[in-house]
Amino acid sequence: MPGWELFDENEKRHIDEVMETGVLMRYGFDGARRDRWKARELEHAVQKKTGAAHVLMVADGTAALTTTLAALGVGAGDEVIIQPFTFVATFESIMAAGATPVFAEIDDTLCLSPESVLEAITPRTKVVMPVHMCGAASRLDDLAAICREKNLYLVEDACQAFGASYKGAAVGTIGDAGCYSFDFNKIVTCGEGGAVVTNSREIYERADMYHDHGHDHTKGDRGAEGHLFCGYNYRISELHAAIGLAQIAKLENFLERQRANKRAFKEALSAIPDIRFRTLADPDGDSATFVSFFAPDEASARRAARALKESGTEGTFHWYDNNWHYIRNWEHFKGRKFAAPVSSDILNGMPDYSKRVFKSDEIVSRTISITIRLGWTAEEAITRAERAAIAVKKSI
Numbered sequence: 249m250p251g252w253e254l255f256d257e258n259e260k261r262h263i264d265e266v267m268e269t270g271v272l273m274r275y276g277f278d279g280a281r282r283d284r285w286k287a288r289e290l291e292h293a294v295q296k297k298t299g300a301a302h303v304l305m306v307a308d309g310t311a312a313l314t315t316t317l318a319a320l321g322v323g324a325g326d327e328v329i330i331q332p333f334t335f336v337a338t339f340e341s342i343m344a345a346g347a348t349p350v351f352a353e354i355d356d357t358l359c360l361s362p363e364s365v366l367e368a369i370t371p372r373t374k375v376v377m378p379v380h381m382c383g384a385a386s387r388l389d390d391l392a393a394i395c396r397e398k399n400l401y402l403v404e405d406a407c408q409a410f411g412a413s414y415k416g417a418a419v420g421t422i423g424d425a426g427c428y429s430f431d432f433n434k435i436v437t438c439g440e441g442g443a444v445v446t447n448s449r450e451i452y453e454r455a456d457m458y459h460d461h462g463h464d465h466t467k468g469d470r471g472a473e474g475h476l477f478c479g480y481n482y483r484i485s486e487l488h489a490a491i492g493l494a495q496i497a498k499l500e501n502f503l504e505r506q507r508a509n510k511r512a513f514k515e516a517l518s519a520i521p522d523i524r525f526r527t528l529a530d531p532d533g534d535s536a537t538f539v540s541f542f543a544p545d546e547a548s549a550r551r552a553a554r555a556l557k558e559s560g561t562e563g564t565f566h567w568y569d570n571n572w573h574y575i576r577n578w579e580h581f582k583g584r585k586f587a588a589p590v591s592s593d594i595l596n597g598m599p600d601y602s603k604r605v606f607k608s609d610e611i612v613s614r615t616i617s618i619t620i621r622l623g624w625t626a627e628e629a630i631t632r633a634e635r636a637a638i639a640v641k642k643s644i
């Protein structure tokens with residue numbers, strides 16, 4: 249998965265081009281920068297890859313989510329429906345926006361269950377935020393239909409799924425807005441970086457202003473314009489964007505390699521009758537960052553995860569035991585341990601999650617994912633896949 253596996257001279261060239269000017273800021277310094285606009289160029293490249301009408305590069309994926317919510321006017325008193333199987337950044341961004349995270353359940357796509365979203369909607373719900381976990385899309389048609397009917401925003405947390413698509417459209421471009429992460433471990437990396445994509449000019453302009461202290465970049469002279477609303481600093485630097493520019497040019501090649509390597513794992517693992525692969529809402533659009541499967545029960549999943557690690561299969565996850573991607577181990581969140589007192593507007597209406605029993609336990613407790621690497625040769629992928637399949641077969 250991580251794009252850094254295939255760094256080459258191009259990343260260095262783009263970085264050097266920034267260093268030669270000394271301009272690390274994405275705005276201004278028009279004379280000194282010698283017409284080098286890495287962040288702007290990266291926005292155009294993301295636009296071209298995804299087909300989104302508007303793209304805003306930001307500091308990271310968490311900032312992209314927070315910026316999007318602010319742009320939508322989501323804050324105190326509003327609820328955002330998310331899934332309990334995600335990275336903690338999803339709920340962090342909602343709380344940073346001043347809104348309340350509300351957890352629905354996942355289904356065997358490992359993404360938000362539309363049926364469970366229907367049960368979680370209240371008069372305070374403003375956004376449904378599915379997370380395209382482990383590189384593949386959620387059931388977006390169903391979720392979009394619910395949002396249309398209930399007049400809610402659909403915001404796609406596509407931080408793990410840049411390069412994936414759903415029925416021909418890039419994930420992130422189907423809802424009102426979508427967010428990508430280009431952090432150190434993503435298929436396309438900037439080191440740290442993120443993007444907000446949307447087809448709405450209004451959402452884009454509000455996000456653009458919010459992420460740079462409220463500056464209105466449409467007015468030309470940054471700093472001379474008025475103040476429409478207060479913002480923050482979630483800007484990306486030219487250096488980070490430079491790395492992303494080199495990386496995004498290789499996306500098709502990355503996807504091809506990753507998909508071929510994943511096929512080797514699926515082939516080897518499909519000889520094991522006791523496991524079942526994750527359901528993909530659109531198999532053709534899978535970015536193939538992981539191969540995920542369900543063991544018959546929690547105990548056999550734990551055994552399989554151990555056996556995979558012992559077999560040297562790096563990047564194996566039994567998500568139920570993971571500290572950062574499933575609510576079961578989020579003691580800080582469930583115990584309401586925050587760095588500073590949290591507004592009652594956020595906590596109001598948030599159930600006591602330390603007491604709630606999640607139906608998602610039944611799925612996550614049996615789910616194993618293996619990271620698919622970009623750097624493997626075809627032969628290496630086959631050898632590793634066969635070794636992994638032997639480990640799983642023996643342990644289940």
Ligand SMILES: Cc1ncc(COP(=O)(O)O)c(C=O)c1O
Nearest residue numbers: 308309310335337407408429431
């Ligand atoms: C589902 C999800 N949302 C948000 C983020 C946050 O992205 P970043 O690390 O760029 O802040 C991540 C990061 O891995 C993620 O997996």
